[in-house]
Amino acid sequence: MPGMGNSLCAAALLAFVVLSILVSLLISSVQQFGARISNFSNATVAVDEEEFASLRGALIYQLNERRNEIIPLLLPEDDTNGLSGPFYQHDQTQNSHLDYSLWNEITHGSRKAHMDEMDCESLVDMQAVEVLGSGYTKLVVKVNLAGGQPVALKLVNEQGIDMGKCVEDFKDPRGCRELVSYKLKKEIVLLQRLQHPNVIKLKGHCAGDAGGEGGRVTVILEQGNPLQMIQLLQSPWEDRFRVCLDLVRLLHFLSQSPLGSVALLDFQPRQFVTVSGELKLTDLDDASAEETSCQTHADCTLQFPHRNFTLPCSAQGVCGGLNEKRNIYNAYRYFFTYLLPHQAPPGFTHLVDHIMNSTGELKADINQTLEAFEHILLLYKSGLHLDNLPPSIIRDYTVMRGMGTSGNAEYRCWPSYSQQGCVLSVHSAREAAYICNSHSQCNSFTLTGKKTWTGRLLASFRSSFSHLVPDGTSEVYVKKAKALETSTV
Numbered sequence: 038m039p040g041m042g043n044s045l046c047a048a049a050l051l052a053f054v055v056l057s058i059l060v061s062l063l064i065s066s067v068q069q070f071g072a073r074i075s076n077f078s079n080a081t082v083a084v085d086e087e088e089f090a091s092l093r094g095a096l097i098y099q100l101n102e103r104r105n106e107i108i109p110l111l112l113p114e115d116d117t118n119g120l121s122g123p124f125y126q127h128d129q130t131q132n133s134h135l136d137y138s139l140w141n142e143i144t145h146g147s148r149k150a151h152m153d154e155m156d157c158e159s160l161v162d163m164q165a166v167e168v169l170g171s172g173y174t175k176l177v178v179k180v181n182l183a184g185g186q187p188v189a190l191k192l193v194n195e196q197g198i199d200m201g202k203c204v205e206d207f208k209d210p211r212g213c214r215e216l217v218s219y220k221l222k223k224e225i226v227l228l229q230r231l232q233h234p235n236v237i238k239l240k241g242h243c244a245g246d247a248g249g250e251g252g253r254v255t256v257i258l259e260q261g262n263p264l265q266m267i268q269l270l271q272s273p274w275e276d277r278f279r280v281c282l283d284l285v286r287l288l289h290f291l292s293q294s295p296l297g298s299v300a301l302l303d304f305q306p307r308q309f310v311t312v313s314g315e316l317k318l319t320d321l322d323d324a325s326a327e328e329t330s331c332q333t334h335a336d337c338t339l340q341f342p343h344r345n346f347t348l349p350c351s352a353q354g355v356c357g358g359l360n361e362k363r364n365i366y367n368a369y370r371y372f373f374t375y376l377l378p379h380q381a382p383p384g385f386t387h388l389v390d391h392i393m394n395s396t397g398e399l400k401a402d403i404n405q406t407l408e409a410f411e412h413i414l415l416l417y418k419s420g421l422h423l424d425n426l427p428p429s430i431i432r433d434y435t436v437m438r439g440m441g442t443s444g445n446a447e448y449r450c451w452p453s454y455s456q457q458g459c460v461l462s463v464h465s466a467r468e469a470a471y472i473c474n475s476h477s478q479c480n481s482f483t484l485t486g487k488k489t490w491t492g493r494l495l496a497s498f499r500s501s502f503s504h505l506v507p508d509g510t511s512e513v514y515v516k517k518a519k520a521l522e523t524s525t526v
Contacts (some may be wrong), residue, residue: 300325378390
């Protein structure tokens, strides 16, 4: 069939391009693995028929185990919800098995679920840009598609530890590629089931058997920027708060997702990216919707490096809320501790302290935590926390609307939206006047009309300027004593 031929050709092309990417971009980061993996994947291992049959049987067992991990994720929420079609069939007289007509859609990419979904043909003439990350199992590469659109590709790391160990154990590179690729297949399913603004968007996938090379699976994702905690620590509090708020919104969704309560077992900043400033979870293969069974409360212990928490064992023999609590505490220790308290606006100190205490001690559930964050956001956007600022503070300034400044004498403040000067977000000119009065160097500020993600205004503070220039989007506020000196000059 023409369509199938095109897909196979595209898959073959992808295999070639992937190999090129590995050679050109990954060689420096995987040199330590190269020789060992080369021996595994390129050499013909001499084994007798009996040993080969034994190894093959063990590998097939592992493949079935991985497939059985995915089966529950393919089940729709009910007869009409979830993924389209019966992904899973149950025979009362036989073992449960997949409906392979739909399983092949994931394994071979035989058809698109939506017209705008990308597939193998979307990757023709793509250009590799850089390796974004490589781990035991997966390689993540940034590429530009033929039309210039950047996307991220996830594929099996042919030189990763998981692939190397599998070939060492089973002597079957093709079978091992299929085994390792199950993590990617699991991610495809999870990304389909767990769609949320704070989960990376699945744009499509490419799968097939090109040139006899089985297990070729590539996940196509929207392009994000890796979360840089060091850079984030130097950012304004408003941006750090946004990351924490996005994370809490995500955890709230995961606590009641279509799959049930989902725990992120590998909870690290490296599992996240930002897209246009919005936090997104990008690594889901270690997500688990399994509830921990128990007989006593002791079976429901959450263990962390410096703290342990014991939750109640329910009458149904399940540790209720364990996944949710695990996520909350990991958010506290990896994100809130570093991003939330430092330089929080004075009016929010007590609210932030409450969040830190309730999450650090697991006293609040995710609903209460989200409510606390949304309350801060409401106050911050509305300016209600500034009610104590005297209205008369702005009277100390002369305002010149439709004007900007030139010949500025800048000074720096921290954290600032500009490294060359002092640019901060404000709710109004009144808050900007209050900030300017608190800076000994400040004699004027400009409201530029630019806004942050909360809708707050960006204000530029300076010690002096040489003259005014027309600017229909700006307003200049000058301390009245300074304004008299400027007009005299």
